[in-house]
Amino acid sequence: MADLFAPDDLPPVPAEAPLADKLRPRALADVVGQDHLTGPDGAIGRMVAAGRLSSIILWGPPGTGKTTISRLLADAVGMRFEPISAVFSGVADLKKVFAAARDHARRGEKTLLFVDEIHRFNRAQQDSFLPFVEDGTVTLVGATTENPSFELNAALLSRAQVLILRRLDATALEQLLERAESLMERPLPLDEDAREALLASADGDGRFLLNQVETLYSIEVPQPLDPAGLSALLHRRVAVYDKDREGHYNLISALHKSLRGSDPQAALYYLARMLTAGEEPLYVLRRLVRFAVEDIGLADPQAVVQCLAAKDSYDFLGSPEGELAIVQACLYCATAPKSNAAYSAMKSAWRSARETGSLMPPQNILNAPTKLMKTIGYGKGYQYDHDAQDGFSGDNYWPEEMQPQSFYAPTERGFEARIAERMAYWDRLRAERRPK
Numbered sequence: 384m385a386d387l388f389a390p391d392d393l394p395p396v397p398a399e400a401p402l403a404d405k406l407r408p409r410a411l412a413d414v415v416g417q418d419h420l421t422g423p424d425g426a427i428g429r430m431v432a433a434g435r436l437s438s439i440i441l442w443g444p445p446g447t448g449k450t451t452i453s454r455l456l457a458d459a460v461g462m463r464f465e466p467i468s469a470v471f472s473g474v475a476d477l478k479k480v481f482a483a484a485r486d487h488a489r490r491g492e493k494t495l496l497f498v499d500e501i502h503r504f505n506r507a508q509q510d511s512f513l514p515f516v517e518d519g520t521v522t523l524v525g526a527t528t529e530n531p532s533f534e535l536n537a538a539l540l541s542r543a544q545v546l547i548l549r550r551l552d553a554t555a556l557e558q559l560l561e562r563a564e565s566l567m568e569r570p571l572p573l574d575e576d577a578r579e580a581l582l583a584s585a586d587g588d589g590r591f592l593l594n595q596v597e598t599l600y601s602i603e604v605p606q607p608l609d610p611a612g613l614s615a616l617l618h619r620r621v622a623v624y625d626k627d628r629e630g631h632y633n634l635i636s637a638l639h640k641s642l643r644g645s646d647p648q649a650a651l652y653y654l655a656r657m658l659t660a661g662e663e664p665l666y667v668l669r670r671l672v673r674f675a676v677e678d679i680g681l682a683d684p685q686a687v688v689q690c691l692a693a694k695d696s697y698d699f700l701g702s703p704e705g706e707l708a709i710v711q712a713c714l715y716c717a718t719a720p721k722s723n724a725a726y727s728a729m730k731s732a733w734r735s736a737r738e739t740g741s742l743m744p745p746q747n748i749l750n751a752p753t754k755l756m757k758t759i760g761y762g763k764g765y766q767y768d769h770d771a772q773d774g775f776s777g778d779n780y781w782p783e784e785m786q787p788q789s790f791y792a793p794t795e796r797g798f799e800a801r802i803a804e805r806m807a808y809w810d811r812l813r814a815e816r817r818p819k
Contacts, residue, residue, distance in 0.1 A: 402597040403590050406562050411455045414448050415589070416555030417548055426546055427452065431459045436495065438516050438523040440531050440540070443548025446588030449526035450499060452548075456524065457495040463487055465496050465521070469503035477511055484521045494521045501525035502534035509536045516542050550587025557582065559589050563596045571596065572604045573613065580610040584617070631662070635670055638713075643678050647717035654713050664702065664709060668694045671712050682722035682797035689715045720797030728791035735788055742782035775809060777816035 408414050411421045411431065420427045430436050436456060441449040450466075457464035465480055484494040498504070515521050516539075523543060527534060531545050551559075560578070564570050573581060585592035595617050608616065634657050641649035657667060668690065675686035693712035697705035751761035766776035781787045793799035793806065 401594070402563060402566075402600075403593040405566060406559070406593060408448075408451055408455065411452070411459060414452060414455070415558045416551040417448055417452070420546055420548065421452065426544065427456065431456070434460055436460045436462065436522050438543040440501070440525045440527065440535065440543050440545045441548055442527050442529075442531055442545055444550045444587055445528055446585075446590035446592070447548040447551060448589065449548060450497070453495070453497040453524045453526065457497075460495075462493045462495040462522065465494050466499065467496070468499045469501055469508075470499075474508060474511060477508070481515050481520060484515070488520060493519075496521040496523050498523065498525045500527060502527040502529040502531070506536055509539050513538055513542065551585070551589050551592075552587070553582050556585055556587075556589065556592055559592055560596065563593060563600075567600055571599055572607050573599070574607045574609050577608045577610045577613040580613055581617075634660075634662075635667075638667075639670065639674060639678075642674055642713070642717050643721065645717055645721065647714050650713055650717045651710065654710065658706060658709070664697055664706065665694070667709060668697065668712070671709070671716060674716055677726045678721055678723055679716060679719045680722045680725035680799070681802055682720040682724075682794060682799045684798060686716055686719050720799075722794045722796055722799050724791060724793050724799060731788075731790040735790070739782070739785060742784055744782055745779060747778070748780055773812065775812050777809075777813040 411427065414421050417425075419425050422428050423432070426439075441452065443449060453466075454464055456462075463484075465484065467476060467480060480496060484496065487494055501509075512521075512523060516523050525535075525543070531540060560571065560582070571578065571581075581592070581595060584595065598617060602616070604612075634653055638650055638653040638657065641653055654667065658664065671693070672687060672690040675690045679686040690712045693708040696708035699705070700708065746760045747762065747764040747766075749756075749761040751757040756762075766778050768774055768776045768778075771777075779787070793803040795803065
């Protein structure tokens with residue numbers, strides 16, 4: 384199989400190579416933004432110091448150095464580097480790789496198998512790694528942008544250490560700019576504000592940043608560009624967001640937690656992040672409805688009404704006008720009084736129903752549509768509440784074998800404060816009218 388990455392003993396990178404390749408680090412110490420892993424106290428730093436490498440999964444956003452670190456790891460511990468991509472490889476390719484690794488092992492050469500985008504291998508393909516990782520034929524280094532917990536087999540994860548790479552911060556990205564300027568022997572044609580805008584546009588992706596830098600160096604500009612000039616020349620990086628993957632769940636979790644924390648500004652930010660990245664508006668609306676009944680409940684019964692009205696408004700208006708209705712529902716939920724009392728009551732009642740099985744309700748509250756049922760006592764002694772004093776009989780509605788339970792405990796927030804008053808009133812009347 385052709386080597387996907389040029390080894391260090393090849394001739395210097397030709398002039399036409401991309402700038403990102405020209406600036407690829409030659410040692411782990413040159414990797415930017417991942418000191419928590421590559422530094423002396425980091426997991427990778429300790430492995431290199433010990434001269435012993437275990438199988439690892441490198442999980443992080445695009446352009447953060449996963450491929451580079453893997454290659455440098457092999458060099459640092461003196462291992463043979465064998466790269467494959469899950470996009471272009473199948474079981475037949477893996478068999479060839481494992482056979483070659485065994486041949487080299489017989490000659491005393493250890494193999495570091497780097498699998499780019501390992502999450503794209505299906506479960507059966509991932510299982511094929513297990514015996515070769517287990518017996519030491521290969522040391523696996525997998526790279527993925529997706530949450531390994533969702534995408535990789537538990538058996539494979541148990542044999543590998545997951546190391547998390549961080550998106551590159553402004554300091555790390557600035558280092559890349561300085562290295563590019565040093566290589567090109569001239570500064571970027573940007574003023575200070577445009578330079579900051581360029582760093583922000585990379586969204587933590589070093590490869591994207593260097594590709595943008597390469598574009599800037601390929602043109603002639605009469606004077607340094609300002610942010611508007613930079614924006615007209617370059618396209619901003621599209622936010623990383625897969626609707627069925629971790630970015631989706633991270634943002635909906637952030638939206639939900641911001642709403643629960645009554646922070647309308649943060650909630651609106653995460654709502655914007657999702658919708659501008661292409662999230663399905665109806666999905667967001669479903670989550671808002673769920674939030675209204677789980678985290679607001681009867682503290683403000685209008686919350687669920689607002690969310691359902693937003694859904695109808697969006698259906699009626701379509702996009703982009705309908706997004707304003709979603710914004711209104713989001714802000715309403717964020718600023719509403721919060722209570723999960725109904726949600727907690729539901730869980731408690733469901734648990735009690737499972738535990739008590741099929742206890743019969745008291746006969747006095749059972750309908751008696753047949754003569755036999757009347758004869759055996761169904762409906763006997765039922766008190767019609769509308770005929771009772773205060774419209775409240777205070778009767779018992781629980782099975783005889785079961786003590787009355789308390790599932791719903793309203794808070795003192797919002798409308799639930801009034802509900803609490805009503806319940807306390809009925810509890811007092813019930814105690815007064817209970818047979819002595």
